[in-house]
Amino acid sequence: MDIRRINLNELSPEELRKELSPMGLREFRVRQLEKWMALGVPFGQMTDIPSAMRAELSEKYLDGSLKTAGKLVSAVDGTVKYLFDLHDGNLIESVLMKYKYGYSACVSTQAGCRMGCTFCASAGAGFGRDLTAREISGQIKAMNRDAGVNVGHVVLMGVGEPLDNYDNVVAFMREAHSPEGLNISYRKMSLSTCGLIPGIEKLMAEDIPVTLSVSLHSPFQDERARMMPVARKYRLDKLLEICNIYSSRTGRRVTYEYAVISGVNDTDAHAAELIRLLRGTLCHVNLIPVNPVEGTGYSRARREKIDSFRQRLEDGGLAATVRRAMGRDIEAACGQLRRQAME
Ligand code: SF4
Missing domain, CATH: 1.10.150.530 (DNA polymerase; domain 1)
Known part of the structure; x- marks a missing residue:
């Protein structure tokens, strides 16, 4: 190169x-x-x-288009996981999912991630670099072409922390929203962050009302900080405060992602504290049956346990759902394909 x-x-x-x-x-x-x-x-x-x-x-010239370096298709639900090779040898992952309402793309915003969440496959695979806005939209274009589809929903939830690559991510969202670009409405875009408060504050000042999705994973500050090092700097109480401001300014409910880890964060005490913290706010809790990642020591909670945890939250007045696991047979968890390829 x-x-x-x-x-x-x-x-x-x-x-x-x-x-x-x-x-x-x-x-x-x-x-x-x-x-x-x-x-x-x-x-x-x-x-x-x-x-x-x-x-x-x-x-x-340099051909900066994305080249498919690997592809796995789920026999269960047709989810397709792509491994793309950037022009400089960095690898990224993207996932194409089919829902009743159409096709949704989960895209990466960085080659690797610096956040170091203990349950995440991306954290162990090292950090390469930020992606440019064109490399983020390029994932959607490459999937549209390969699968002969037209992606209508985007989740910035692949490898990387979107708010750690703020300028490129905002440029991507503006380009993806424009009629000359991918023509996807902001309401059909979702940005997932581990809780970088300054980035959420900046995002509020832009006129881009995307859904904010925040990785919560524990309602207790100390425990959350053990799972997600970034939470040592950006504390839970402050994070929830800014999320409430975001939802009231945009009129959109914030999604709190909660990876249910067996015996770690699925107790009655966790449910009660979540209810205490979130009841009455414009939000939704999305419970994720965590994909076991080698070397993390975390294991998936049983489905009945996750269902009863969800029921507990609903009884306490929270809107809660269990995320449908897409492409379980192809290990669609964030970062696993990239990690395997790099190993
Ligand atoms: S969960 Fe997200 S923010 Fe945390 S290490 Fe993985 S990719 Fe980064």
Whole structure:
């Protein structure tokens, strides 16, 4: 890889035209190229561009499109997990899920993650770098092309902490929302954070009312800080305070993600404290049957136990659901494919 070459995928349409002008291309060729670049198609797959011209492009420029390095399809529910290779050798994961309401993409925002949550496969696989806005949207474009679908919902819940890559993530959401881009409404985007309070505050000042999804995992400050090192800096009481402000400003309920870990955070005391903290706020608790990750020592709680925990929360006045496990047979938990590939 030659990092000195210009990455055509990172140029705006105007910049692209300017960059290509010395090649003296006819107008229809420029339009063809613009179309392919907007779709995030690799040079080699631009079928109506003559091969000599594709070779010239490869010679002069960096092809920053995402290349599929691995793909697993669930026999259970059709969920597809992709491993994409970035132009510099970094690997990222994305997941395509089919729901009744259409296709939803779970995308990565960083190659790896710095947050170090103890239950997460991404935490153990190291941090590569932030993704650019085009690399985030490129995952959706690549999945749309590969599966012949049109993704209508996006969750920023793949590998990485979105608010640790704030500018690129906001640029992505704006681009994905625009009619010239992916044309996905903000209401169909969900941003998942482990609780970076300054990032949530900044997000509130932007006019992008996406659903905020916060990894909670414990209603007790000390326990949460043991599971998620970031919680030592951004304390639970302050986090809940800012989440309440976010929901009242946007009118959207905050989702609290809660990975149920057997014998760790699924006790009656946990349910009671969750109710005490969250009752009366505009929120929803999403219980996640945790995927066991090698080396973490955590194990999945039994389904009956998760159901009774959910019932307890509902009885206490909270809206609570159990997340449907998608693609269990292909290990769709965040970061596992990447971790295996890197190992
Ligand atoms: S759970 Fe999310 S924030 Fe925590 S280490 Fe994994 S990818 Fe990073």
